[in-house]
Amino acid sequence: MEEVNALMQGFGVAVSPFNLLLMFVGVILGIIIGVLPGLGGANGVAILLPLTFSMAQQPGGTTSAIILLSCIYWGALFGGAITSILFNIPGEPWSVATTFDGHPLAQHGRAGSALTAAFTSSFIGALIAVIMITFLSPVVAGFALQFGPPEFFSVYLLTFCAFVGMSGGNAAKTVASMMIGFALAAVGLDSVTGTLRLTFGFTSLLKGFDFLIAVIGLFGIGEILETLEEGLAFKGASAKINAKVVLETWKELPRYWATSLRSAAVGCFMGIVPGGATPASFMSYGLARRLSKDGHDFGSGKVEGVVAPETAAHAAGTSALLPMITLGVPGSPTAAVLLGGLLIWGLQPGPLLFVEKPDFVWGLIASMYLGNIAGLIVVLTCVPLFAAILRIPFSIIAPVIIVICAIGAYTVHNSMFDVYLMVVFGVIGYAFKKLGYPLAPLVLALVLGDRAEENFRNAIKGSQGDLLVFFSNGLVGGLTGLALLLLFWPLIRAGWRLVLGKN
């Protein structure tokens, strides 16, 4: 029960009036970010990250800063459900499955039930994931303490191979997006040899590309351009929600306990695998439709059809933080931005964090419990207010969002060049989205590029250039083997089907 003691100490850190205030501020900001077009968890956190630089320098400030930013993440996860149900606009890719039954419910005048079901199951999904993080992360971190450079590189390899094999999209596009991320990460001064790489004589490229700029441009500006094309007006159902509707829905929810548990399990598992939240939400929706007794009515407005994807998406979104804090490998773009934040504040994410900064780690985990409770309270009481944000005309909200993105890009390094870059990334983001290139691998590669390369270099330095070092013992060999298995998973599955015949 060591974990419980550590967690209690974490609550001691997290429950200060200032940190509790930050939780509510973070959740409210996060919901607004999740509701607004063009802003989501990843770029919302990226824009607000520079504002925490001074906060993080005070004693105990890094914990407050991560509480603020992670609560923005929870808020954004909740906010995605609001737009999906009321406006049929998924704010985030993992909210797409929520629209299938959530929006029909709202059209039948049951928006209140749909929202209550979505928020409650989000909360339950997140809670189960946090409990898993509480007990599993010390184990994973302890295990990872034995890791050397070859093991770390093979964990990175596993992360990126999982993207290619599990994403289900066009594998070549996933690889292209990922490798562009690695190439961008390599631009600038190479810290090991002191040579300039890929700068082609441009002095503004000396410092390289900051992933925060890429995130703000790709997700922010790119999404505004995409929204613009689809039309300027949002037509939404009204968001009536009151205590009676909430209580009635809560009475109905225990009936779906099996769906909840199954979705949470799918979510927790898929969340650890990078890019898992979106497939997790679709997968649990599909499973619920197949296994539920009124599965054939799914799509016409079933509460169970909201419960399944929302539980899974939140469980996945939350458990994406497990590999981030234990291994330094983020499971989602937002987790990648949080990881970047840790690096900027001078913390080294990875197994040593549990040994060196237990206050920080357990404070963060404790804040996950409290932040999700804060989130549930805020969304249940203030939905109409947040829905009203989407009724602000696009011609006002769009330039304001672009101005916010520009401010965010500028404040990262106080550099105008970054603002120009942001616009370029915005155009790239728009083209990539429309052509079906996934953006998450690019961001993750940009964040992890330097660390992956450093571990790769150290590993093959140790083995005098022999690549077989990645198979040199059971641990690293297993990780590398698993990575290759995931990479070729679509091929293996296709081959398996061929062998079994066409049934």
Added chain:
Amino acid sequence: MKRKRERSAASVRAVEIGVAAVIFLLGALVVFDSYRLGAKWGGDGPQAGYFPFYVGLLICASGAAILVRALRNPAFAAESFVSRGELKKILTVLVPTVVYVALIASLGFYLASTLYIAYFMWYLGKYPWIKIAPVSIGVSVAFFLIFEIWFSVPLPKGPLEAALGLN
């Protein structure tokens, strides 16, 4: 293909091929520069270009794969990537955004942002000036209060702030 009535400005195939070609060239550039730096084993460890060299090769390979697939898929040619109307809408946002970003350096963040929001409300929203002025100025003043005063994060300033003595 829900918007078949509108004329297409570019087919999916054309854009797909264009982007894949750019990706391939980008990869070639990375390979070229990494080769120049040395992409081999350098006595005490890998040379600076070792890792990016293979990254570049993978970029080239994926670009080529996407290109081949786009060339061999005739369905892409009929599909519209962006219609003329959509392209026009996007340019009415993108062009002012580029102008806005370029103006920040000379006008300062706050004045440029005010003008940018005002342009949007006037051109896209067709609002009267009586509504445009308070909203655009109000938003910039709010940003000034939030960033300069509350968070003490200074943003670039121009002649207006100098005249008002806010530097």
